[in-house]
Amino acid sequence: MKTLYVKNANDKIGEEIELFGWVYRQRVHGGVVFVILRDSTGIVQVSIHKNNIGPDSFNNAQKVTIESSIRVKGKVVEDSRAPTGIEIKCSEFEIISLAEKFPIQEGAGKEFLLDIRHLSLRSLKLTEIMKIKELIMQGARGYLQENDWHEVFPPIITSAACEGGTTLFSIDYYGREAYLSQSAQLYLETAIFPLERVYSLTPSFRAEKSKTRRHLSEYQHLELEAAWMDAEDIMKVEEELVASMCREISEYKGLERFGRKKEEMILNLPLQRIKYDEAIQIIQKKGIDIEWGSDFGYEEEKLLTSEFEEPFFVYDYPIEAKVFYMKQNPDGKTYACADLLAPKGFGEIIGGSQREDDLKALENRMELDGIDKTPYQWYLDLRRYGSVVHSGFGLGIERLLMWICNLEHIRDACLYPRTISRVEP
RNA sequence: GCCGUCAUAGCUUAGUUAGGUAGAGCAUCUGGCUGUUAACCAGACGGUCGUCGGUUCAAAUCCGGCUGGCGGCGCCA
Numbered sequence: 118m119k120t121l122y123v124k125n126a127n128d129k130i131g132e133e134i135e136l137f138g139w140v141y142r143q144r145v146h147g148g149v150v151f152v153i154l155r156d157s158t159g160i161v162q163v164s165i166h167k168n169n170i171g172p173d174s175f176n177n178a179q180k181v182t183i184e185s186s187i188r189v190k191g192k193v194v195e196d197s198r199a200p201t202g203i204e205i206k207c208s209e210f211e212i213i214s215l216a217e218k219f220p221i222q223e224g225a226g227k228e229f230l231l232d233i234r235h236l237s238l239r240s241l242k243l244t245e246i247m248k249i250k251e252l253i254m255q256g257a258r259g260y261l262q263e264n265d266w267h268e269v270f271p272p273i274i275t276s277a278a279c280e281g282g283t284t285l286f287s288i289d290y291y292g293r294e295a296y297l298s299q300s301a302q303l304y305l306e307t308a309i310f311p312l313e314r315v316y317s318l319t320p321s322f323r324a325e326k327s328k329t330r331r332h333l334s335e336y337q338h339l340e341l342e343a344a345w346m347d348a349e350d351i352m353k354v355e356e357e358l359v360a361s362m363c364r365e366i367s368e369y370k371g372l373e374r375f376g377r378k379k380e381e382m383i384l385n386l387p388l389q390r391i392k393y394d395e396a397i398q399i400i401q402k403k404g405i406d407i408e409w410g411s412d413f414g415y416e417e418e419k420l421l422t423s424e425f426e427e428p429f430f431v432y433d434y435p436i437e438a439k440v441f442y443m444k445q446n447p448d449g450k451t452y453a454c455a456d457l458l459a460p461k462g463f464g465e466i467i468g469g470s471q472r473e474d475d476l477k478a479l480e481n482r483m484e485l486d487g488i489d490k491t492p493y494q495w496y497l498d499l500r501r502y503g504s505v506v507h508s509g510f511g512l513g514i515e516r517l518l519m520w521i522c523n524l525e526h527i528r529d530a531c532l533y534p535r536t537i538s539r540v541e542p
Numbered sequence: 543g544c545c546g547u548c549a550u551a552g553c554u555u556a557g558u559u560a561g562g563u564a565g566a567g568c569a570u571c572u573g574g575c576u577g578u579u580a581a582c583c584a585g586a587c588g589g590u591c592g593u594c595g596g597u598u599c600a601a602a603u604c605c606g607g608c609u610g611g612c613g614g615c616g617c618c619a
Contacts, residue, residue, distance in 0.1 A: 146576060164577075167576070199577095221553085223580050300619095327616085336619065414615080464618090468618080514619085
């Protein structure tokens, strides 16, 4: 078993160590060969000198190909000429598996890279993104554990739609039609009765024919639902959760390659909250003709978010712009809901709301929206048996990651992006 | 669903406006080189231009159909 990683080499200067990894780069200069060894923790240069090493080892280093798996032994020395400031003066060089000609090189197109995602995953950039994705979930779990949230595991296969309007992927379920879940929300609402504060991290599926840099057909959805919380309370949870996720990665040095400074990852709470009405005014002042009542298009959202440096809330959207399960405000025109938007056009990160807890009001709303209540009987039951004020929200992990890492396209935020035109590899 | 755009070697591409059967860089292979940083130098190999059809003496280039990709809109996280 491998016990030493590239990152540990920094502490081993002057010592003889053994490293396992893959060839990231290789350059042959006659009597000296430079191999950049890569492992999950980073890269380090290995120098192989003809005169200081056995002929087999030198021969191996000379013929080794990019992405071959290798074992090297050597002394760790400081050297300013090496890319990371240290290098391994090689004494043994073994090829474990000689790679065939690796298809990826500098300048490869993005489409080609997606076609061979199973290989392009090895890039340093994607490696960092995967680590940051993991870290933000650690930050989320840290917050959730400290604040008495229970993780639950709702089904992905469902029979009922949840969000209005969005398209479902249908599957053949033993001869019946079923769907891939778009949101765990309705199931989470059932779970607040035994557990009060619940969350889940599940994939959500949207069969929207979206071709934009912000949409995926499958994405990681972190959803929270809590009893005894109103719209105000849940906004507080949202910002504390996001702040905790950002704080977790603020110390991570890999952040620099994405042009982010750690100070930017320390959010100033409370985040700004602007009412939908104010947002409309801001957009109108910019010369865009937008009517009260419509949800923001991307152009409007871009204009709005360019006014902010940190994520911010827009709350109290008009009823016609949102979904039936939300709690209506006393004004009769808006819902007690809030979206968290990332600045500079990165878009909506969170959509949340207080839920309608009154049976009659919910039924009325469904009738007005022309929704068939039959498949929702179990959902309506929640209002029959001990209904309680409750609120919740859903957070798109890839959207958040996209903002944190300044990604141009959301597909870079996942291992194997699923989009309208890609299910492979 | 709508709008736009693109398809030339393993990869990235020039050539398309004004039609005359393709040019480069990288990769690969061979040789050289003991400090490179996307190493460098020399040489070789490699494509009939997404696909089907049309116009023409002649089509990568003009026209039409099809397929696929990319970008954007709507929708959303």
